[in-house]
Amino acid sequence: MRPKGGRWNPRADFEQTLLAHEPSLTPEQLEQAIARGDDYLAALSATPDYHDYHRFVLRHLGVDATSRLLADLRREVPPAVYLEVFPDVEQTLQELSRRGVRMAVVSDAWPELPELHAGLGIRRYFEAYAISAVLGCTKPDPRMYHHASSALGLAPEQCLFVDDSPELVAAAMGLGYAGRVLCRDSITADVPFVGSLTEILDLF
Structure with missing residues (x-):
């Protein structure tokens, strides 16, 4: 199996979930923040805390990492949403x-x-x-x-x-x-x- 969209993090439904909270975000902003998130993950030597990872990406987007948003980004979804x-x-x-x-x-x-x-x-x-x-x-x-x-x-x-x-x-x-x-x-x-x-x- 492989991750949809060719990436494991953030999950394939990240943009859709985030835009439901912050519809003004542009594709360019999302792409740049995800790239910064890749750097964050690359610097880790262990499995990340995904809430910390999401906080890092959201900070670069200027989005408040509310508990509701963090929960939505890690909500349980069918595997077929992000894997194929x-x-x-x-x-x-x-x-x-x-x-x-x-x-x-x-x-x-x-x-x-x-x-x-x-x-x-x-x-x-x-x-x-x-x-x-x-x-x-x-x-x-x-x-x-x-x-x-x-x-x-x-x-x-x-x-x-x-x-x-x-x-x-x-x-x-x-x-x-x-x-x-x-x-x-x-x-x-x-x-x-x-x-x-x-x-x-x-x-x-």
């Missing part, structure tokens, strides 16, 4: 499922990832999740890979690991998994790769 899957994802998952291929997710992510996938309509394809925030480790820790394959009741050599990081795929292959790097934008030749998720279908 790549065009090749659902078709490929559906076909893999039809062929009886069992699937799990191995991700450096927060615990709510399954709920996000549910909101995007793809949760039903995955039997298990290995999530870093739950397991207390991140890829390429072998526990991440083994948690997923064990949950499926499969040995590493029965599994194919797909990731957009060559290093993480190489680590999986070192543990006995088959691997493919998903290179949507550029070709990586150091380890086996595919240019589209649909190419995975040729392996089953």
Whole structure:
């Protein structure tokens, strides 16, 4: 999945929400403030406090960061409001499922990832999740890979690991998994790769 509009912060509905409070803001003002917000995030070494981040952006817009506005900017919305899957994802998952291929997710992510996938309509394809925030480790820790394959009741050599990081795929292959790097934008030749998720279908 990816963030709509190509950015994780602020959320894709930021402008719409803000303009409902301050309709006089111009696209140029919003663009400049968001760019300053990017600098703010880049200077952090940990996950930001999003209220602090929003206060920073609003200050550069000259907008009062009221409690109501801050709450609106972080209100719960369906994942599809700010996230989308790549065009090749659902078709490929559906076909893999039809062929009886069992699937799990191995991700450096927060615990709510399954709920996000549910909101995007793809949760039903995955039997298990290995999530870093739950397991207390991140890829390429072998526990991440083994948690997923064990949950499926499969040995590493029965599994194919797909990731957009060559290093993480190489680590999986070192543990006995088959691997493919998903290179949507550029070709990586150091380890086996595919240019589209649909190419995975040729392996089953």
